[in-house]
Amino acid sequence: MFDSPLSASAYDVLGVAPDADDEALRRAYRLRQRATHPDTGGDAAAFIQVQRAWELVGTPEARAAYDRGHGFGAAAPAEWSPWQAPRTPARDTRPRARSHGHPGGWRRERYLALIREWAGRGVELEDPYDPALVRSAPHAVRRLLADALAEEATARIVSDLGMGYTVWHDVEAMGRGGSQDDKLDHIVLGPSGLYGVLSEDFGGPVRVRRGELVGDGVGEPPIAGLLARMRVIARAAGVRFSGAIVVLPDEDVLDQVDELGRVRGMPVAVVARSALSTVLRRGITGVRDIGGNEVFDVRTRLQRVVRFV
Incomplete structure (x- = not known):
């Protein structure tokens, strides 16, 4: 989720800045959840995106991992490049197409x-x-x-x-x-x-x-x-x-x-x-x-x- 170069980040989906504190993040999630819920006239696809965004940043552990992976944190590893061309895999002897x-x-x-x-x-x-x-x-x-x-x-x-x-x-x-x-x-x-x-x-x-x-x-x-x-x-x-x-x-x-x-x-x-x-x-x-x-x-x-x- 959100690993596409085109997709909005989890923070964009929730409508907060990447450095928002936990309480602001939680309030934003609740607002977006209500606004997009299909039972209240929201869009089902947008509601699913909000739920997935919260899964990625809703806990301190998940948020820290997400920030490292997406380059938002100050300590993001320099060698981490999610969109590099795939490396040559280990030799696989199974018949291939x-x-x-x-x-x-x-x-x-x-x-x-x-x-x-x-x-x-x-x-x-x-x-x-x-x-x-x-x-x-x-x-x-x-x-x-x-x-x-x-x-x-x-x-x-x-x-x-x-x-x-x-x-x-x-x-x-x-x-x-x-x-x-x-x-x-x-x-x-x-x-x-x-x-x-x-x-x-x-x-x-x-x-x-x-x-x-x-x-x-x-x-x-x-x-x-x-x-x-x-x-x-x-x-x-x-x-x-x-x-x-x-x-x-x-x-x-x-x-x-x-x-x-x-x-x-x-x-x-x-x-x-x-x-x-x-x-x-x-x-x-x-x-x-x-x-x-x-x-x-x-x-x-x-x-x-x-x-x-």
Whole structure:
């Protein structure tokens, strides 16, 4: 919770300064709890955020740990950078999904270039992922890092599905290259079907309205854009996608899995990150499984045309 570069801190959610005393913090929590409670006309998603914020800072022990982790305390360790690229894990001998491309790579590169330009006109920063630096950066810069982290999280989940799955990351879809609007975050192929996957982090609660995502942090229609990029890949490779999946942080959705039915002719599901593995194993409702020979044929066709941004 609140570990997104876009999300408000626990203190922001409660409406107090990070150095507020315990009594002021407690009063703020009670006020926000009453204001957001669904029984009194408040918003359910906002009420959940208030409860989670209190869990993080409601006791002295929890608050001290939170302050150290988010850079608010004077003794925050300099080496602590929650948004660094994942380190190479210890060797794991379990069979992994076949993986191609660099998940989140394009956005991380853009983030590093822009944060250095914004903070020091291109000079080297001691830590471009320092929490205080990240949270003070312009929204567009923080958004790049948030989406890179979202893509990396999806990649880790998909890799654990096993050798029956193949995934392509950061796939060029529109043919122009070098733009976040031209790429498909992930293509996942397995026994349950062929899926186009969008990994997003809007920094707050998201709802579905008329087959599209809406919320304070949502800009251009994400589902429409995902489907458009999938159509480009499908035509180029001569394949048919089984469905589209939008993956969001657990705290930003009310339902773990929200199947929208067909949107512009394509089955679409909005999925909490913790439920992604289950959805990819079972497939979206009504989508047929595909056999070994078909999986091989689809994989071969995609390998011939896939290019990475």
